[in-house]
Amino acid sequence: MKIKVLMVCLGNICRSPLAEGILQTKTDPKHIFVDSAGTAGYHVGKKPDIRSIEVAKKHNINIEGQRCRKFTKEDFIAFDFIYAMDMSNYNNILSLGPSEEDAKKVRLLLNEVDLGINEVPDPYYDADEGFEKVFSLIDTACTEIANRLNQEHIA
Ligand code: 4NP
Numbered sequence: 001m002k003i004k005v006l007m008v009c010l011g012n013i014c015r016s017p018l019a020e021g022i023l024q025t026k027t028d029p030k031h032i033f034v035d036s037a038g039t040a041g042y043h044v045g046k047k048p049d050i051r052s053i054e055v056a057k058k059h060n061i062n063i064e065g066q067r068c069r070k071f072t073k074e075d076f077i078a079f080d081f082i083y084a085m086d087m088s089n090y091n092n093i094l095s096l097g098p099s100e101e102d103a104k105k106v107r108l109l110l111n112e113v114d115l116g117i118n119e120v121p122d123p124y125y126d127a128d129e130g131f132e133k134v135f136s137l138i139d140t141a142c143t144e145i146a147n148r149l150n151q152e153h154i155a
Helices: 015-027 050-058 087-094 128-153
Strands: 001-010 034-038 081-084 106-108
Touching: 001 015, 001 050, 001 087, 001 106, 001 128, 015 034, 015 050, 050 128, 081 087, 081 128
Parallel strands: 001 034, 001 081, 081 106
Antiparallel strands: none
């Protein structure tokens, strides 16, 4: 059975599309399905932000095919792991009122690693350097997550 991982931020155009693309490059799609969503619906149907597309491209990851969607309550059922980029996203997700069991699926992405910060900063109003920093934080966390998923869930 495939493990399903959902990456969540606010807009689903900057951080979570990067997280989706990065984790996909570190895992086998035969075993692990990765998707992303936003807790806000401002940009539904749009491509990722051009700055995320560009920083991903620099690291040989193509995220241009992604389209923004909003997080829904059904995602609690569909996914095994739900990673929020920051505390605000985390609280927004839990405010939808999942069951106790489903609430356990929700984690802060950076709590998977020890980088001295536990939130991926929102780069939307930043210059391009903000996107490099965000890429690096997400990449480090995704390496750890991929190692664990590959060990624990793939025979
Ligand atoms: P994201 O960044 O949550 O990383 O996708 C944002 C994108 C759009 C907005 C805020 C944050 N916005 O306010 O439109």
